[in-house]
Amino acid sequence: MSEIPTTNxxxxxxxxxxxxxxxxxxxxxxxxxxxxxxxxxxxxxxxYIRELFTDFIELHGDRSFGDDRALxxxxxxxRGRSVMILGHQPGTNTHExxxxxxxxxxxxxxxxxxxxxxxxxKFGFPLITFIDxxxxxxxxxxxxxxxxxxxxxxxxxxxxxxxxxxxVVIGQGGxxxxxxxxxxxxxxxxxxxxxxxxxxxxxxxxxxxxxSKAEEAAATMRITANDIAGFGIIDEVIAxxxxxxxxxxxxxxxxxERIATHLxxxxxxxxxxxxxxxxxxxxxxxxxxxxxxxxxxI
Amino acid sequence: MRNFFQRQGKFRPRHTEDQGGxxxxxxxLWVKCPQCGELIYSRELDRNAHVCPKCGHHxxxxxxxxxxxxxDPGTFVEWDTALRPDDPLQFVDGQGPYNxxxxxxxxxxxxSEALITGECLVDGRQLVxxxxxxxxxGASMGSVWGEKMSRAVERAIERHLPVLTVNxxxxxxxxxxxxxxxxxxxxxxxxxxxxxxxxxxxxxxVDPCYGGVTASYATIADVILAEPGAKIGFxxxxxxxxxxxxxxxxxxxxxxxxxxxxxxxxxxxxxxxKQKIATLIDxxxxxxxxxxxxxxxxxxxxxxxxPSQDTQDMPVAVTGDSADE
Numbered sequence: 369m370s371e372i373p374t375t376n377x378x379x380x381x382x383x384x385x386x387x388x389x390x391x392x393x394x395x396x397x398x399x400x401x402x403x404x405x406x407x408x409x410x411x412x413x414x415x416y417i418r419e420l421f422t423d424f425i426e427l428h429g430d431r432s433f434g435d436d437r438a439l440x441x442x443x444x445x446x447r448g449r450s451v452m453i454l455g456h457q458p459g460t461n462t463h464e465x466x467x468x469x470x471x472x473x474x475x476x477x478x479x480x481x482x483x484x485x486x487x488x489x490k491f492g493f494p495l496i497t498f499i500d501x502x503x504x505x506x507x508x509x510x511x512x513x514x515x516x517x518x519x520x521x522x523x524x525x526x527x528x529x530x531x532x533x534x535x536v537v538i539g540q541g542g543x544x545x546x547x548x549x550x551x552x553x554x555x556x557x558x559x560x561x562x563x564x565x566x567x568x569x570x571x572x573x574x575x576x577x578x579x580s581k582a583e584e585a586a587a588t589m590r591i592t593a594n595d596i597a598g599f600g601i602i603d604e605v606i607a608x609x610x611x612x613x614x615x616x617x618x619x620x621x622x623x624x625e626r627i628a629t630h631l632x633x634x635x636x637x638x639x640x641x642x643x644x645x646x647x648x649x650x651x652x653x654x655x656x657x658x659x660x661x662x663x664x665x666i
Numbered sequence: 667m668r669n670f671f672q673r674q675g676k677f678r679p680r681h682t683e684d685q686g687g688x689x690x691x692x693x694x695l696w697v698k699c700p701q702c703g704e705l706i707y708s709r710e711l712d713r714n715a716h717v718c719p720k721c722g723h724h725x726x727x728x729x730x731x732x733x734x735x736x737x738d739p740g741t742f743v744e745w746d747t748a749l750r751p752d753d754p755l756q757f758v759d760g761q762g763p764y765n766x767x768x769x770x771x772x773x774x775x776x777x778s779e780a781l782i783t784g785e786c787l788v789d790g791r792q793l794v795x796x797x798x799x800x801x802x803x804g805a806s807m808g809s810v811w812g813e814k815m816s817r818a819v820e821r822a823i824e825r826h827l828p829v830l831t832v833n834x835x836x837x838x839x840x841x842x843x844x845x846x847x848x849x850x851x852x853x854x855x856x857x858x859x860x861x862x863x864x865x866x867x868x869x870x871x872v873d874p875c876y877g878g879v880t881a882s883y884a885t886i887a888d889v890i891l892a893e894p895g896a897k898i899g900f901x902x903x904x905x906x907x908x909x910x911x912x913x914x915x916x917x918x919x920x921x922x923x924x925x926x927x928x929x930x931x932x933x934x935x936x937x938x939x940k941q942k943i944a945t946l947i948d949x950x951x952x953x954x955x956x957x958x959x960x961x962x963x964x965x966x967x968x969x970x971x972x973p974s975q976d977t978q979d980m981p982v983a984v985t986g987d988s989a990d991e
Contacts, residue, residue: 504881506901506909512808514929516880516900519987523854524886543838543847544881544900565838570905575840576760585700589843596811596844599754636889657855658816661809662754 379560396560398586398595402568404560405540406502409613411620412471413440413455413498416538417556419617421446421453421623427484428537429476433513436477437468437499439549441484443493447628452488452531454481454549455498464466472505477516478548481517482525488531492641494631497549499537502567504545519548527653532634536628537561537593537602538612553653554630557593558607558623563601564591592659601660603630699723701895715936724893724894724936725872729799732832736795736940744784746817749810751779754991757841764841769801776800781811783818785827789944791955794822800874804836809876809957811839812849815883820857823863830868830943830950833884837877837902850882857883859873866950868943871898871921890930890944892921898930934976 372521389402396404404410416426429435441454458471465471473481488495504515525550526533532553541550541563557563566574570588573579590596606626612619638645671883689876695708702721711718715735716725727735733742736971740942750768757764772778780802786795798805812937815831822829857867861922871880873896880900892898907914924930934942947954 396912405763409890418881442954446983454943487741504900508906508910509913511899511901511906512923512927514885514927519900520850520883520885523851524858525853525881527858544850544878547847547850548881563844565840565843571840581760581946585759587945588757588759589754589840591843601844601845601848627898655854657848660845660852661813662752662845663809663813664750664752665748666750 372489399583401560401592404611407613413457421619430479433476438471439473439477450493452493452495456501460542471501474510475513475515476507478522480519482522485525497535499541499546499550500539501542502547503542510568519544522534522548534630554603558606562591630631648652702810727979729797732797744756746814751810755843777802779810780805781814783814790946792827792932794827794829798834801832805834805850806839807844812852815853816856819860828866832870834872835879850878853883872896891934893928898919899923
């Protein structure tokens with residue numbers, strides 16, 4: 369892929385409306401954010417890896433079936449520390465999208481992810497994940513090879529992984545396919561990223577019996593970063609004063625800063641890395657997910 | 667004249683789609699098997715655990731029917747019946763507000779939510795039993811599902827009991843948005859604790875089991891069972907057909923397909939199910955048939971000479987009549 373372009377002041381969306389002073393990003397509709405999240409020119413995992421990490425060595429394969437190109441991973445150095453990276457990688461053109469299955473991982477992708485998680489645990493590498501997928505692959509082969517099981521086992525591995533985990537939703541957080549690599553100690557979201565139980569189009573088709581009601585569904589589903597922050601499910605929204613595809617380098621650097629802060633914080637909490645501190649981190653991770661849900665008792 | 671060829675009155679076959687929906691089913695109704703077309707006297711179907719006597723087709727069951735088939739009579743104690751769904755998104759779809767949909771569904775089904783949890787005896791063995799009801803909004807997993815599951819697993823750990831989950835689901839409950847998706851993580855987190863406590867999770871997949879349930883706790887169980895012919899998968903068949911632009915074969919995503927592809931451990935017919943579960947409890951958790959709560963208190967502190975599970979009397983071996991209904 370090409371070198372990341374810097375902001376083009378000609379095309380960049382202004383930070384605020386010159387007349388009203390309202391930030392441009394605050395007036396976007398949920399569906400407009402969906403479109404931004406899906407923009408092919410939005411920086412993807414490999415762009416983050418190139419800009420924020422050094423000495424990246426991609427590790428391939430699930431050791432039993434194949435190498436999934438929609439979910440990539442490897443070791444790299446992040447500000448002087450060895451880390452494990454996992455992330456969804458859609459393509460930027462048709463050819464690349466076919467090769468990467470539009471960023472929709474197959475079971476071997478989730479099995480590779482689990483393998484690399486265990487690998488990270490073995491060597492004490494913190495795990496950083498980038499979430500950016502429309503969904504897990506819904507194909508015949510994926511069903512044959514146990515897509516559900518592969519996702520479930522990835523969830524299970526992350527819940528108990530004895531290294532710090534920082535997850536960032538950088539584009540589309542598409543249902544179980546996204547969740548599979550987003551169980552961590554910190555979950556961050558870019559302002560124009562989305563995280564949804566189903567694509568708005570699918571939700572509209574099921575609940576409105578009309579896929580063209582996606583606009584309405586997107587609004588009702590509350591899938592924007594600010595909505596989800598309001599639910600207390602994520603730790604932080606990383607502002608995009610200019611949409612990420614207009615200012616890729618600035619966005620990537622802002623994400624890098626936030627990852628570093630959260631990772632330093634988690635590592636400081638581990639002190640000398642004694643077992644009790646790791647146990648406390650895992651307990652906090654468990655409590656985080658144990659506590660999610662809204663209900664009442666009569 | 668055309669009507670002459672249609673079955674009239676009480677001989678008109680009851681279609682499976684109506685199953686469970688109509689509360690006033692006359693006793694003398696006949697049911698048509700969707701697999702072999704056989705007309706079955708509905709009482710005979712009841713006696714046969716809702717399995718077609720001709721072809722063995724397993725009809726879908728309501729959650730309460732499953733509990734009746736599995737639990738020793740009168741032993742099921744339900745937990746957390748006061749939990750009710752909220753409407754965190756203020757969700758309104760083409761059919762109206764989520765709140766109203768819940769009330770209507772509760773009235774129609776007589777259940778407060780799609781998941782029923784509790785404890786029971788299975789041929790005298792203690793078990794935490796969790797059953798999904800497909801008639802309640804397609805057994806979609808939302809916040810109440812996750813919370814009931816987590817509490818059930820916590821009690822299982824506290825009392826040192828095995829867990830059986832009976833899983834049917836249409837997927838995550840869209841009306842609760844991301845909260846529903848997160849129940850996948852929550853339930854997996856709870857079962858991770860059960861695993862650390864070295865207690866077994868048996869998962870029975872029944873027709874139909876899809877989406878978030880298939881991609882979370884149901885497929886990380888220690889032993890995964892399925893009913894014959896049950897449709898099981900991650901993506902729904904319509905979604906796949908749209909993606910590949912062709913019809914799927916009949917056997918795709920069935921329990922038999924899952925077994926062949928190595929995704930589940932075994933297929934168990936409904937008539938053998940109770941006995942099989944009892945055997946599993948004996949093998950994995952022999953203490954579950956004899957331990958009481960007071961025993962458990964002593965058992966949590968491993969003291970030499972403590973009469974622990976394996977020195978106590980083993981339960982009477984499963985007798986031939988135990989699984990007969």
